[in-house]
Amino acid sequence: MKLGPDIAAIVTGGASGLGRATAEALIAHGCKVALFDKNAEIGPAVAAEIGATYCEVDVMDQASVDAGFAAARAANGQERVLVNCAGGGFGGPNKTVARSKEDGSIKPYPIENYQKTLELNLVGSFRCLVGAAAGMMTLPPTDDGDRGAIVNTASVAGEEGQVGQVAYASAKAGVIGMTLVVARDLSSEGIRCNTILPGIFDTPLLGRAKPQVKAALSAMVPFPKRLGMAEEYARLALEMIRNSYFNGEDVRLDGAIRMQPK
Numbered sequence: 001m002k003l004g005p006d007i008a009a010i011v012t013g014g015a016s017g018l019g020r021a022t023a024e025a026l027i028a029h030g031c032k033v034a035l036f037d038k039n040a041e042i043g044p045a046v047a048a049e050i051g052a053t054y055c056e057v058d059v060m061d062q063a064s065v066d067a068g069f070a071a072a073r074a075a076n077g078q079e080r081v082l083v084n085c086a087g088g089g090f091g092g093p094n095k096t097v098a099r100s101k102e103d104g105s106i107k108p109y110p111i112e113n114y115q116k117t118l119e120l121n122l123v124g125s126f127r128c129l130v131g132a133a134a135g136m137m138t139l140p141p142t143d144d145g146d147r148g149a150i151v152n153t154a155s156v157a158g159e160e161g162q163v164g165q166v167a168y169a170s171a172k173a174g175v176i177g178m179t180l181v182v183a184r185d186l187s188s189e190g191i192r193c194n195t196i197l198p199g200i201f202d203t204p205l206l207g208r209a210k211p212q213v214k215a216a217l218s219a220m221v222p223f224p225k226r227l228g229m230a231e232e233y234a235r236l237a238l239e240m241i242r243n244s245y246f247n248g249e250d251v252r253l254d255g256a257i258r259m260q261p262k
Contacts, residue, residue: 001080001146001242003029009081010072012036012059012128015043017203018153019085021230022237024050034072036086059086059124069131078139082132083151083237087121093164114167121171125152129182137189147190149241152179154197156252160259176250183248192247194240199254202227221255228253
């Protein structure tokens, strides 16, 4: 797919981190970009700074997503590109069932946290890609046959979840698992779907970490021995969008790291 001013794109989680970097990269190629982000404190300012349209959207809420699509399309037209970067976790690390070191009491993982983590990362991604694909199907194909391109964000945790990551790892494994099926489901319509599995990236999520923590995380990466940069994620996302033979793939972007149990 050739990127340019006739291409509209939506980036979820677009006000910061991987999403912002991807939005900036798309804008640099002339695309019209809408940011779906629930952070109304920074979203409008980021959109104004980079030349995007801000839509206050909670991907866990269907009505909010529907309203976001309507606003984005009113501003920029029907999108041909969706990049799903919205995600995260709830409640911090928790074992599936934990035993207290203090009194030996047994504490199961909070089911509500598990459900919320899946709703945000897995269901939220699916909710947005379904909405985008339905809109893309109304468009004529481009010269190379594309009607649209979808990029999802999973995590290396989806393949190698660590102790305490059961909910997050489950959700990201689900994103990986749906990639090929979605690509196959939409193949007859000329809509492609790929997924990026980031390793340890220097995003706002790690912004509060102490320097020694970042140094220890960097040392875990075989090469290069540093945290990933959001711009590197964005470059891979753009390749998945532009290369029309890139379809149904889950690609690790992690400096060859393989996560240990803890």
